[in-house]
Amino acid sequence: MRVRRTSMLVALLMLVASAATAQDLASFEKRTSTRVLDNGLTVIILERHDAPVFSYATMVNTGSAQEVPGITGLAHMFEHMAFKGSDLIGTKDWKAEEAALRKVEDAYAAYSAARGATRPDTAKVADLEKAWKDAIADADKYVEDNAFSQVVDRAGGVGMNAFTSSDVTGYFFSLPSNRFELWAYLESERFRNPVFRQFYKERDVVFEERRMRTESSPVGRLIEQFIGTAFSAHPYGFPTVGWPSDLHSFSATDAAAFAKKYYVPSNMVVAIVGDVNGAEAWPVIEKYFGRLPKSPAPPALRTVEPPQIAEKMVTLRETSQPIYVEGYHRPAANDPDSAVYDVISMLLSSGRTSRLYKSLVRDQKIAVNASGFNGFPGEKYPNLFTFLAIPSQGHTPDEVAKGIRAEVDRIKTEEVPADELASVKTRVKAGLIRQLSGNSGLALQLASYQTLYGDWRELFREVDRIDKVTSADIKRVAASTFIDTNRTIAKIENAPKGGAK
């Protein structure tokens, strides 16, 4: 009786929320315009005039999944280089610098070849290394350090940053709205003719990033082992930051070739949100972004991860505390069942009513955190539904694995009660509404959905798809996904120093 009343109430609330969603899409469509420039670049403008500021996000449909062995880390390396300026920004004398940079590349090629010889001649390698370093010192003379960032800072830019994932590379910051034209110049300039100045120093910086995020962090080490184990063929198994050998080897020439292939306008989306007037903004966009040359779209990724045929497991014995991860292969984000996976994730791990929280955290107290989520390490290609649990003090990975398995079995075999499913759907809708404030977050969302699905409206349509998911869908998808041979386990076991076996 109680359950029924609750679900009726929930159904009623859902109507309210649904109406709100449709209304939001309509209101957003009215204020949003999208254009594809002649060179293929997609630009979205969403007007919000509360304050004289705007934010943007540029999303390039290229991530570490576009890498092959030998150049792992290069997508991320290019992201760093996109802050180094162009032939017009960041140089004291472009002609001289260009010649000096060419010498750096020649010297590096010679040094690399000698270093990679079957029997390296150490004296020769040392000489060539010195010649390369001398060439760098010469090229550095022409650099105006951080000129690009300084222009943004001086103009009042905030939140300037960028990220690289397995799927995409994103760039973003915010500016006062009277700097719109300056922004259009800078953002198109950084991709028009990016100059790979200070490349090898920046490569050291990226290596430090690897040391910080991966090598010196138990979680970082675990995740690198996890994806490397889960994927046998697909580049999702590469660490986005790159393998050490590649970070020690790839060149500015490699980076330029990578950019030429993937940083083409038809492979990029720019979303602008804020105090921008469309009628005034479009000519400015055309003028500056129109400078990017039209190029053929990059080829599609060929490699598809073959079906997993056996359970895999990797155990790290560390002096740090235990962590448990397990993943199951699932299809890409554009699969019709994607919304079902989203609902499974919510049922398992959204809030204090979620099944993993109630079972592992609240009742058994064997974990302080337990969740199951989609889209790891990316979502564009078939990826992993991943469980992550942090065991409570004194509890082991095996205990939390057992607890997770029990909840997964319930999802596979039992109907999901109607009120539980309704509660999840209500939260998905409200979650969408809560995402719609803030220029910077919105710009990233619009650019992401446009990049992944080819239409930013999918941000709203996704909610409708989730609304249609049934209990039967959940059982069907869970039963085909959560099976032993589709599983990869990665865990940290605490081993006192010197106790590793």
Added chain:
Amino acid sequence: MKKLTTLIATLCFAATALAQVRDYREIKTPSLRKFSMPQPKRIQLANGMVIFIQEDHELPLVRGNATIRGGSRDVPAAKAGLTGIYGSAWRTGGTAGKTGDELDAFLEARAARVETGADTDSSRVGMDVLKGDLDTVFPIWLDVLRNPAFRQEKIDLAKTQANTGISRRNDEPGGILGRELNRLGYGPNSPYARQAEYASIASITRDDLIDFHKRTVHPNNMIVAFIGDFDGAQMEKRLRAAFESWPRGPQIARPDAAMTVAKPGLYFVSKEDVTQANIGLVQAGIERNNPDYPALMVMNDVFSGGFSGRLMQALRSQRGLTYGVGGGISAPWDYPGLFRVTMATKSETALESVEALKGEVKRLVNDPVTEAELSLAKESILNAYVFTMDSREKALQQRVLLEFYGFPPDYFEKYPSLIEKVTAADVQRVAQKYVHPDQLAILVVGNQAKFEKPLSTLGNVTPIDITIPSGDAKETKPAAPQGSNAEGAALVRKVAAFVGDVNSVQALRRTATTTMKTPQGEMEAELNATVRYPDAQRVVIKTPMGEIVRVVSPGAAYMITPMGTQDMPSSQRDASLGEMRAEMIAVLKNIDNPKYTFTAGAVEGDARVLEINADGTNVKWYVDPATGRVLRTVSRANGPMPGEMVTELSDWKVFGNIHLPATAVMMRNGEKSGELHLSNVEVNPTIDANAFVKP
């Protein structure tokens, strides 16, 4: 010909078109459109409660928050961690009428949130709801605020989580750096730096939480703020109806916390499972109301603003030493902040980076900022200022902040004019006034074996032991040094006078025969112990079973036995370093070191007890007040064989220019554990260059 002309014309045209955008400085900047962000309405009730109401109709949401004075700084040190448990169990423990689990189900079905939490100086109850649910969720928010039940099961859950957090706090090097730097900056017992331990978590009771709620949650002690898609007048009516009849309670006062300024010097935390050294520099900072605040913010921007600041420029862009480096002076609203610089770099460039950071701090003080740096910093701050008030929510948050800390409501409006006035000379002046390169505490967290050189080549290194104390009630932490008493200071000088000129002793080599009690029975051995003050020791023990070498120093700590060479666990090494600080000659060499304190206590038999805190290691000497002889030492041993160690000293002889006891009898937990007879002592012996280096 014509063709050529056309071509030239086209080229010229192309060049002109390009020329329009060759230089960003040619792009015109229109003036920024004037705007004023709607300000929230402020209401003060007769009971002292301050309410802010801000309409915002963009999305169908309502958010509310009660910010209450009193946080972690307002609980006793022995209860460290209390507000964390409180902030969690306040909501999960439910209210008088509903359990927390019932609240979870009710709220999540509506995609609504009511959450609680606590910080350094405040606690809060917030709500976030779709506007259609305001009427059903508002009463829950109010109930949580006023009638929490703190059910025991959720207190236990919060404790499990707190203890798990403690057990994991040494896993990530960046976490260790941040925490230990804070402890160096404020002093470990400061309310702004102390940390929860298993023992303090265990001591927290349900009554403690109820008491804290009673102490802090009063209308005159909180600010209530609502924003969202509602009618302001109706919201005011709702809040007045909810709060007007609530009587006033006692005011919570800001605690007067003395700050222990970080002692200058080098500190080291050993963390071996990393490839980077995490480095931090720290000293005292300022409070927000300091009139030099605007000039210091310009200084911060020059030093470390974005990618253009000096730190990123010098250490990242130009030298490729780091991914992340940053720092500056912090200015919390009502207590002193810190000047901090942090950086992570590969182990092999740890010392180089320490030196480079010290150099940047020196440069900040000594080199005037250039006009170019000044204008970049000021324009960055001023042009970005619009972002501090670019939404109704920010306008509301700022008013709450100013109200909470008692700053004038136009503080943020006036601030830009203060930045405009800052000159290069101001920046130089405040840098010299607040930043003192010779007074920095420098902390390095990392794997010293991989550093390019031992850290001690940069100076005296103080190791910090981050071993997590077990919750065992028997284990008590050494009390903080209370400072010497006059009798203690006199007594230790008496001992020093008897022992002789210890300051001429840089190193000692003792040869002795020793009998040790082992599980296999008594064992005779030859012992050769070389100490190089302050912190390196090599002991060679020749036993019938073979030779054992034990080396302890901050850079290398290992044992060589017939079974091979083995590193000492860092906790054991740190314990040994602590014991070396408390060794008699080491203590006497530090009579004037403020980190060593001497307290004369009771008279026991023929001896006066002298309690010594040797920079964190405690030892008691039983001193013959007539002669200055130490008759007995008492200390606690940690490590593999813990317990109380009593050593009876006798047979004092002259060796070179000092007196030393030639016979020592050791007792562990009341049982004799060994004897030692000195046969020879060399003062300042020649020491093999590799004596303390791991083979």
